[in-house]
Amino acid sequence: MYEPKIIGFLCNWCSYRGADTAGMARLKYATNVKVVRVPCSGRISPELVLRTFREGADGVMVLGCHIGDCHYGTGNHRTAKRMPILKKLLEYNGIDPERLYINWVSAAEGEKFATVIDEFTDKIRAMTPFEEVMK
Amino acid sequence: MAQFDKTFPTLDCSACILTPKMFNVGNHKNVTMLTWSEVEKVDGYIGNFTVTIRKKARFVNEELCTGCGVCQEKCPKKVIDDVFEAGIGYRKAVYTPFPQAVPKYPVIDKENCTFFLKGTCKACQKFCPRDSIDFDQQDEIITVKVGNIILSTGWDLFDARQIPQYGYGSLPNVFTSLEFERMTNAAGPTSGKVYLRDGVTVPKSVAIIHCVGSRDRNYNNYCSAICCMQSLKFAHLVGEKTGAEVFECYIDMRTPAKAYDEFYQRIMKEGVHFIRGKVAEITDAARTPEEEGKTIVQVEDTLIGKQRRIPVDMVILSAGLEPRHDAKQVAIKFGISCSIDGWFIEKHPKLDPVATMTDGVFVAGACQGPKDIPASVAQGAAAAARVLSIIGQGEIEIEAATSVVNEETCVGCKECISTCPYTAIEFLEDTKKAHVIEALCKGCGTCVGACLSKSISLKHFTDEQLVAEMIGAMRTMTLFEAQGQEVA
Numbered sequence: 001m002y003e004p005k006i007i008g009f010l011c012n013w014c015s016y017r018g019a020d021t022a023g024m025a026r027l028k029y030a031t032n033v034k035v036v037r038v039p040c041s042g043r044i045s046p047e048l049v050l051r052t053f054r055e056g057a058d059g060v061m062v063l064g065c066h067i068g069d070c071h072y073g074t075g076n077h078r079t080a081k082r083m084p085i086l087k088k089l090l091e092y093n094g095i096d097p098e099r100l101y102i103n104w105v106s107a108a109e110g111e112k113f114a115t116v117i118d119e120f121t122d123k124i125r126a127m128t129p130f131e132e133v134m135k
Numbered sequence: 136m137a138q139f140d141k142t143f144p145t146l147d148c149s150a151c152i153l154t155p156k157m158f159n160v161g162n163h164k165n166v167t168m169l170t171w172s173e174v175e176k177v178d179g180y181i182g183n184f185t186v187t188i189r190k191k192a193r194f195v196n197e198e199l200c201t202g203c204g205v206c207q208e209k210c211p212k213k214v215i216d217d218v219f220e221a222g223i224g225y226r227k228a229v230y231t232p233f234p235q236a237v238p239k240y241p242v243i244d245k246e247n248c249t250f251f252l253k254g255t256c257k258a259c260q261k262f263c264p265r266d267s268i269d270f271d272q273q274d275e276i277i278t279v280k281v282g283n284i285i286l287s288t289g290w291d292l293f294d295a296r297q298i299p300q301y302g303y304g305s306l307p308n309v310f311t312s313l314e315f316e317r318m319t320n321a322a323g324p325t326s327g328k329v330y331l332r333d334g335v336t337v338p339k340s341v342a343i344i345h346c347v348g349s350r351d352r353n354y355n356n357y358c359s360a361i362c363c364m365q366s367l368k369f370a371h372l373v374g375e376k377t378g379a380e381v382f383e384c385y386i387d388m389r390t391p392a393k394a395y396d397e398f399y400q401r402i403m404k405e406g407v408h409f410i411r412g413k414v415a416e417i418t419d420a421a422r423t424p425e426e427e428g429k430t431i432v433q434v435e436d437t438l439i440g441k442q443r444r445i446p447v448d449m450v451i452l453s454a455g456l457e458p459r460h461d462a463k464q465v466a467i468k469f470g471i472s473c474s475i476d477g478w479f480i481e482k483h484p485k486l487d488p489v490a491t492m493t494d495g496v497f498v499a500g501a502c503q504g505p506k507d508i509p510a511s512v513a514q515g516a517a518a519a520a521r522v523l524s525i526i527g528q529g530e531i532e533i534e535a536a537t538s539v540v541n542e543e544t545c546v547g548c549k550e551c552i553s554t555c556p557y558t559a560i561e562f563l564e565d566t567k568k569a570h571v572i573e574a575l576c577k578g579c580g581t582c583v584g585a586c587l588s589k590s591i592s593l594k595h596f597t598d599e600q601l602v603a604e605m606i607g608a609m610r611t612m613t614l615f616e617a618q619g620q621e622v623a
Binding site for chain 1 (some may be wrong): 472480492554579581589596599605606608609612
């Protein structure tokens with residue numbers, strides 16, 4: 001068993017605030033996810049995700065506002081379209097698409113934030129470390 | 136509002152509230168009113184809009200016309216007024232919607248005017264004391280420069296013909312709410328008297344049907360917000376004007392605002408019968424001798440758990456509110472968005488209910504969602520205040536973290552333009568490059584994610600910055616791992 005390294009890209013308005021909510025509620029969740037704040041999940045370019053894998057991340061989380069709640073109106077619509085395509089691209093390149101995780105977490109959903117972090121960490125932990133896969 | 140006679144819950148005269156306001160607007164030195172005009176195009180951004188407007192030919196010279204109304208008197212052509220009179224009254228081919236309309240200049244209805252159809256008549260021109268009728272007038276395109284825009288395009292009435300089992304259009308004595316409003320209006324086609332479709336018989340019993348086309352998954356899911364109160368008002372007016380027995384068929388009674396529920400209590404005391412249940416059918420097929428010649432309302436009374444057939448003389452369908460039929464095109468024109476139903480979307484439902492995602496464009500009234508008169512007025516005043524505060528400041532604050540295009544690498548593929556939720560990216564035709572209008576950009580970075588040539592970057596969230604942050608996070612985790620500590 002190893003401790004996976006996971007980078008989470010969180011949108012500033014919903015998911016990042018959701019992480020705050022989880023913290024303020026003193027919820028316990030896995031410490032394997034390091035957060036990078038972006039203004040909107042639509043800002044996350046596919047290259048950024050690929051670069052993160054190249055740096056040796058075992059998993060990448062993309063969390064945004066629920067559809068319809070985007071601070072910018074339709075930014076997360078782009079994420080919703082972009083990420084499934086990126087998953088296919090990962091698969092094509094021999095990276096398990098399950099290593100990329102997309103979900104919507106609102107600012108009020110601290111509990112959901114903690115849950116998705118735990119679930120994703122457990123899932124990645126059960127996989128072979130990414131470094132070994134890429135050897 | 137000009138079409139109504141009374142407003143709920145105070146039952147005060149609608150025209151008395153509205154017409155002095157209209158007059159004030161019409162005479163205000165800072166207000167230029169363009170009626171009979173349509174916006175063709177909107178360019179620019181907050182503080183700097185250029186609006187192209189088609190001023191349609193009204194065939195009346197506004198500079199000469201005094202609004203004396205002689206042309207309307209003399210015009211020989213009578214036309215059914217589908218708009219203002221809801222199809223139950225007439226107007227002339229040269230007309231103003233109603234006598235107190237602002238501005239006072241009439242318009243000639245080209246589709247019905249005898250001169251435009253047959254080439255003769257010109258009665259209006261002959262009798263006009265100021266010689267202001269101009270049959271050669273053409274549409275005029277004008278452009279105005281404005282800083283802010285308020286949209287208050289209102290609503291359309293749900294077309295009750297869409298529900299065939301309610302018999303509107305096929306049964307003579309089924310009326311829509313707007314038809315009834317016109318009928319009760321003292322200035323309306325029946326001078327405020329309530330008659331059946333034959334124009335002479337006073338009804339002895341009236342059924343009012345709530346939620347026609349609202350709260351119905353077959354038509355509109357939403358609640359139209361005003362119909363319950365409007366129906367209660369109808370019940371009162373029918374009782375007052377005819378003494379008829381009134382049946383209200385409702386799903387839920389929604390009377391949420393100040394003095395609304397008191398009004399409901401009052402109408403209950405007036406002896407109106409309230410039946411909780413959605414009407415299944417309105418028919419003229421009688422089953423018993425007493426149903427003969429009546430309009431029968433078939434409804435399940437859910438409070439007593441029984442099917443009822445109520446024979447009445449008149450049925451009023453309290454039809455719901457719908458977005459304007461062209462709301463989606465208008466939204467595109469002004470760079471704002473519509474909900475699935477077609478209501479304009481405000482910037483934030485709680486914190487910013489009058490602004491839109493496009494700076495400088497505000498919404499007010501029922502174009503944003505079904506609402507009653509007080510709510511529309513409040514929103515209108517709020518929108519005006521927001522605009523005034525922007526004008527008063529003289530400057531606007533823009534987002535610090537905006538996107539910038541690297542013109543050297545931009546290939547002009549226009550991919551970013553379609554992704555921008557704020558229409559903040561324009562295509563420069565001369566250089567064939569994308570360009571971010573900083574006044575409009577809100578810094579979401581969606582364009583950065585979409586740019587295929589990596590030519591757009593978002594200030595404070597550049598690729599370098601995010602990658603550095605990510606690498607830093609990775610290193611911390613690796614470091615802790617090497618030290619055998621928990622990754623935290």
